[in-house]
Amino acid sequence: MKAVVMNEIGGPDTMKYVDQPEPLVTPGHVLVDIAAAGVNFMDIGVRQGMAWNDMPNPKILGVEGAGRVLAIGEGVNDFTVGDRVAWVYAPGSYAERHSIPATSLVKVPDAIDDRTAASVMMQGLTASHFATDFYSVQPGDIALVHAAAGGVGLLLTQIIRMRGGRVIGRVSSEDKIAVAKHAGAEHVIVDIKGQFADQVLRLTGGEGVNVVYDGSGPTTFNGSLAAIRRSGTFCWYGPVLGGPGPLDIMSLPKSIKIGYATFFDHIHTAELFRARTHQLFRWIEEGSLKVSIGGIYPLADAARAHADMASRGTTGKLILTP
Numbered sequence: 001m002k003a004v005v006m007n008e009i010g011g012p013d014t015m016k017y018v019d020q021p022e023p024l025v026t027p028g029h030v031l032v033d034i035a036a037a038g039v040n041f042m043d044i045g046v047r048q049g050m051a052w053n054d055m056p057n058p059k060i061l062g063v064e065g066a067g068r069v070l071a072i073g074e075g076v077n078d079f080t081v082g083d084r085v086a087w088v089y090a091p092g093s094y095a096e097r098h099s100i101p102a103t104s105l106v107k108v109p110d111a112i113d114d115r116t117a118a119s120v121m122m123q124g125l126t127a128s129h130f131a132t133d134f135y136s137v138q139p140g141d142i143a144l145v146h147a148a149a150g151g152v153g154l155l156l157t158q159i160i161r162m163r164g165g166r167v168i169g170r171v172s173s174e175d176k177i178a179v180a181k182h183a184g185a186e187h188v189i190v191d192i193k194g195q196f197a198d199q200v201l202r203l204t205g206g207e208g209v210n211v212v213y214d215g216s217g218p219t220t221f222n223g224s225l226a227a228i229r230r231s232g233t234f235c236w237y238g239p240v241l242g243g244p245g246p247l248d249i250m251s252l253p254k255s256i257k258i259g260y261a262t263f264f265d266h267i268h269t270a271e272l273f274r275a276r277t278h279q280l281f282r283w284i285e286e287g288s289l290k291v292s293i294g295g296i297y298p299l300a301d302a303a304r305a306h307a308d309m310a311s312r313g314t315t316g317k318l319i320l321t322p
């Protein structure tokens with residue numbers, strides 16, 4: 001089969017579209033024919049050597065996707081050949097086929113196509129976790145959402161709106177304003193220098209926001225601190241784009257609560273994973289959550305998808321099709 005591997009740590013040019021051995025279906029696993037694989041910043045982080053360093057190169061990139069069950073491993077009772085399934089955190093997903101632990105799979109309803117399902121596994125679970133478990137958005141709350149036209153940002157904005165919250169978005173260029181507003185952002189600030197806090201304070205009558213969602217790297221960190229109201233919440237989530245470095249807890253202002261949010265810490269069993277994914281699928285079926293796919297690339301062009309994502313020129317979710 002064909003797959004996209006990284007041969008060494010480095011830029012997109014280290015990614016190669018090559019022949020790989022067919023995966024074997026082992027006990028507890030399900031062999032899947034992949035229809036759509038999601039591109040995540042996490043994949044860029046792996047390529048840059050921020051994770052998976054204990055796995056030898058060459059290794060197949062990608063952790064997320066959707067497709068159809070081809071074969072069932074011993075001991076798997078909850079899937080049958082032909083089922084449509086989706087997954088997240090299954091390393092090796094930039095490929096035509098993959099053998100995936102059954103506990104990482106969820107069935108996809110008929111009404112949801114493969115690309116849409118693949119689009120919400122990482123970013124949708126992340127967004128729903130952020131707006132519920134990490135900070136339970138209440139009616140009337142105001143949130144600052146960074147990278148508001150990105151994959152997480154568009155889904156998070158809609159989920160905050162569903163819960164009765166209001167959203168101020170921050171994007172890097174004018175052409176993303178309409179995209180963020182279409183998802184429900186009330187105001188959209190264009191900034192790449194970390195100088196958005198004054199505008200946020202003006203828009204909130206000097207008080208600041210109840211919650212900031214910031215995965216945008218060190219440039220935004222201090223502005224995000226300044227934009228939070230007293231005893232507000234700082235949801236930091238961007239390991240790949242970088243953090244603020246060591247923090248002196250006594251330097252944190254206004255009795256804010258701050259934490260690094262990762263959905264896997266709350267959604268850590270197959271039951272929780274399936275329940276939360278089904279909730280996302282229900283929202284999509286009802287029409288209350290719209291999934292915006294900003295780019296569909298042949299699997300062979302995964303390196304171009306990585307370069308485009310890192311260029312800040314894309315919006316929504318990027319998908320690879322084997």
Ligand SMILES: NC(=O)c1ccc[n+]([C@@H]2O[C@H](COP(=O)([O-])OP(=O)(O)OC[C@H]3O[C@@H](n4cnc5c(N)ncnc54)[C@H](OP(=O)(O)O)[C@@H]3O)[C@@H](O)[C@H]2O)c1
Pocket residue numbers: 039040041042122123126146147148149150151152153170171172173176215216217237238239240241242261262263264309310311312313314315316317
């Ligand atoms: N903690 C978790 O559980 C979790 C889960 C998923 C993702 N993440 C993190 O969330 C971040 C977004 O990842 P994603 O895969 O979900 O993609 P995404 O939400 O689609 O993010 C893409 C957005 O990131 C911004 N961006 C791109 N390059 C940038 C750069 N060099 N510097 C600053 N901003 C840049 C762009 O927004 P603007 O150009 O408009 O700023 C772009 O729209 C990453 O840091 C990732 O590690 C964390």
